[in-house]
Amino acid sequence: MIQAILVFNNHGKPRLVRFYQRFPEEIQQQIVRETFHLVLKRDDNICNFLEGGSLIGGSDYKLIYRHYATLYFVFCVDSSESELGILDLIQVFVETLDKCFENVCELDLIFHMDKVHYILQEVVMGGMVLETNMNEIVAQIEAQNRLEKSEGGLSAAPARAVSAVKNINLPEMPRNINIGDLSIKVPNLSQFV
C-alpha cells in the first residue's frame, strides 16, 4: 500500500501532497519537510530507495523517489509493493502528466494543482494502484474535462458575465416601444440573473 505521494521542488516547496493514511495537518507538513531533507542529501548516482523517516511510520516503510529536472517525486510505500514496480509507476505518472499538459513543467503543476490531483486519482486510488495504462488514463481524464467544460468549469465565463450584468446599471427598459411589425428576439436575460 502506498502511504503518501509527495511532489516538491529543489527548494522543498510542496507541489502536490497526497496522503492515503490519516495524519494531522502539522504532522503532514513535518513529513514533507523531513522527506525533503532526506531526499536532498542523496547524490544523483545513488539508488532510489531510502528508509523512511521516523515520522512516517518506521522500519517497514520505504521512500522511493525520482528526480526530474526541478522536481522530486516521492512515493512512500510499505513492504507489500514491489520497489522496482513503483519506480515504473512514477515513470508512468510523469509521462501521463506530460501527455495531459503538453510538455509538462513545474509551472503547470503549480497553477493546475487540482488537475494534477484528478490525474493522480486515476492512477492511484486509496493507496493502491488503479490503472497503469497511460492511454486509458489520458482518455478518461479528457472525457471528464469535456464534461466539466460543458458545464462551465471553475472559472466559468458565464459566471463572469453574470457578475458583469449584475453590476451594470441598466436604465429601466422602456415598456412600450412601438416598433411596428419587427419581431426582435430579445434574449431572456432572466436566466442569467
Next chain:
Amino acid sequence: MPAPIRLRELIRTIRTARTQAEEREMIQKECAAIRSSFREEDNTYRCRNVAKLLYMHMLGYPAHFGQLECLKLIASQKFTDKRIGYLGAMLLLDERQDVHLLMTNCIKNDLNHSTQYVQGLALCTLGCMGSSEMCRDLAGEVEKLLKTSNSYLRKKAALCAVHVIRKVPELMEMFLPATKNLLNEKNHGVLHTSVVLLTEMCERSPDMLAHFRKNEKLVPQLVRILKNLIMSGYSPEHDVSGISDPFLQVRILRLLRILGRNDDDSSEAMNDILAQVATNTETSKNVGNAILYETVLTIMDIKSESGLRVLAINILGRFLLNNDKNIRYVALTSLLKTVQTDHNAVQRHRSTIVDCLKDLDVSIKRRAMELSFALVNGNNIRGMMKELLYFLDSCEPEFKADCASGIFLAAEKYAPSKRWHIDTIMRVLTTAGSYVRDDAVPNLIQLITNSVEMHAYTVQRLYKAILGDYSQQPLVQVAAWCIGEYGDLLISGQCEEEEPIQVTEDEVLDILESVLISNMSASVTRGYSLTAIMKLSTRFTCTVNRIKKVVSIYGSSIDVELQQRAVEYNALFKKYDHMRSALLERMPVMEKVTTNGPTEIVQTNGETEPAPLETKPPPSGPQPSSQANDLLDLLGGNDITPVIPTVPTSKPASAGGELLDLLGDINLTGAPTAAPAPASAPQISQPPFLLDGLSSQPLFNDITTGIPSITAYNKNGLKIEFTFERSNTNPSVTVITIQASNSTELDMTDFVFQAAVPKTFQLQLLSPSSSVVPAFNTGTITQVIKVLNPQKQQLRMRIKLTYNHKGSAMQDLAEVNNFPPQSWQ
C-alpha cells in the same frame, strides 16, 4: 461584494511574496474573503473558493472551515462542483470529524448516478477515506458495481472493495460471489485491480485462501493469464519498454506467491510458468528486472524444487553484478531474506557481496554490511574480518557503531585464536574507538582478563596505542584499566608475542596523568585513569611517592566522583596501608554474568567435587546421619560396638578394625596428633560423609566441645538445623552441616537449599545427600556448607529454599542471624 479572485490569480499573487510573513499576510487576507463569501451562501463561486482553500491547505495553512462547504459542493448537481467537492472531502475530512457521515447519503446517490464519472468520483472518495460506518452502509452498492460490465467502474469498485474489507473485515464474504468472474475480463485495468482484491482477501483470511486454492482453481487461471501475457506478441496498448503489461505480471506473481506458500499442489502447478518467466524475460530494462525480481521472491517463498531455487539465487547473483544500483540494492535485500534458509547458495556470492561494501551508495553499503555479517562463519572469518575492518576504516560515521558491534559479535563467535581476537579488538578500538558502544568496554575487559597468557601482549599493545592519541574514550578506558592491572608486566618487558618495549614507570605514569588532565577525557575515563594509577602503587616500586602526590591532588577536584575516589585512595595510603596490597591485588578471572539475579547466591551443588562423589556408592537418605551419629558414638564413647557393619559393606571387617584403632587414637582436644590418623583414613573406603570437603581433619575436632547448633529455619513443617565445626589450623573456616527434616504427612521433593552471605565472606556449598525430605521426620537431607570468614565478622546468612510439597511448588527466603559467637569469632 466583488467576485472572488480565481485560483490562478491567487497562486500568482502568493508567488510574488518575498518573505514568509508576506505570504502569510496574503493568505490571511484571502482566507477572510473566502470566509465571508461562504457566509453569503453563494453557489456560483463556491467551487472556486474551495479550490483556493485546497491550495492554501497544501502550503500548510489551516483550512478546516471549508469542510462543510465541500459537503455542499458534493450535493450540487454540477460535475465541476462535485469534482472539487470530493477532492476537498478527501483532503480535508477524515473519520475523526462527525461531519463526514453527512456525506454518506450523497455518496449513495452518486453511486447510482447516470454519469459514470460521477459514480467513479463517489467510488474513489469512498475508497480513500470511507469510515467503517460508511463502508457498512454502502458495501451493497459497491458490490453491485463490482458486477457491472463497465470496466471503468468495475476496476474502481474492486479497489473500493479492498478498502471496505480493510475497514470492516466481516464483510469479506459479501464480495465472494462477485469475484467469480473477475478474472475472465479482458480489460487489463480490471484484471489488475481484481488481482489486488483477491490478494487482499487471501492475505486476510486463511479460509478464503484455502477456498480459492481448492474450489476456485485460482492457480490455473492465473497461470493461464500469465502465459498469455508472455506468449502473446506485441500489444501496443499494454506495452511498456517491450514487455506486455509488466504491472499485471508482477501482481499475478505476487498472488501466486501467496497461493503457493506452504502448499505443495499449488507450488507444483506454478513451477513451469515460473521457470518460463525467469528464463524468457528480457533484463535490459528496469521493467524486465522488476518482473524477474518478483519471480525470484516467489520462487524462494513457495515450495519450489531445488533446481528452481538455484536458478533464483543465480538470478540474484547476476543482479549483484548489474550496473544499475537499484537492481543491486534490490538483490542485496532479497539475499538478506534468503540467507537464513539457503545459506550455502548465498555463500557462493560472498565475494561479490563483499565488493559491494566498497560501493559509493550508502543504502547499498548498509545492506552489504548486514549481509556480510550474516555470512561470516568459522571458515571465512579471517578473510571476512579483513574486509570488514577495512570497511570500518572507510565508512560513514553512521555505520561505525553498528559495524563495530557486528565485528565484536562475529569475533566472539568465531575467533580462531585468542591473539587474533585481541588483535581484532585492538584494531576496532583504534580505528573506530569513539563509536564503540558503551557496553563493549566491560565486555572487552572481561575478555582480556580471561585470556591470561595474553596479558603482557595486550597491555603492551594498548600502551602503544594510547601513546600517540588518547582521544577515543572507549580505547582509553580499556587501556587505562589494563595498564592499571598489568602494569608490572609492562615494566618488566616480558612479552613473548612481540618485541618487548622498554618502558619506565615514570613514562607509564606520564601517560596516565595526561589522560587525567586532558580536556578530551570524559569523566568516566578520568575515573578509570585514577584507579589505574592507584593500582600501580602496589605494582611499581620506585614511584610510589609520585602516585601518592597525584592522588592527593585530586582529593580536591571539582568532579565529585574523582574527588571521592582520591580521598578514599588517600585514606588507603594513610590509615589502611596494610590493606592496600590485598585490596589492589590482581583481579580474578571474571565469570560471565548472564542473569541479572543476585550474584552472591552460590549454587555449587555438586559442582566442586563431582568426581569423588561418582566413585562412591550413593548413600540413601538416612544413612549419613546415622553414620554421623555412629561416628560420634565411636569417638565419644570409644565403644567397640557392632556399629561397624552399618558402615558401607564395601569395607571388609578387618578394615573396620583398623578404623577403630585409628579412631581410638584420636585426641579429642588437640589437633597435632590427629594429623596422621585422618591422613590414612582416606585410604580406607570411607563413607562419603567423612571424605567430603576439607581434609577430614577439622571434622574430628571440637565436636564435643560443641559449638551449639541452631535451628536456622522452622516453618510449614520444614526444619533446618545448623551444626558447626571449626578448624584450628585455618581459623577463618567454618563448616556448617545443615539437616533438613519434614514433619508433615507428605514428602517434600526437589528440595534445593541455597545460601548467600555478605560480601566479606566466601561460601561453598557441597552437594546434598538427596533432594527428597521424607515425611513424618523419617529422614533428613544433609548438606555441608563451608564459610570462609577472614575478617572474623559476625556470620550472617540468607537462605532460600525451594521444594515441591503437596503438588505445588514452594519457595521461601529467610535470614539466619542467630549464629553462636563461637562459630565465627
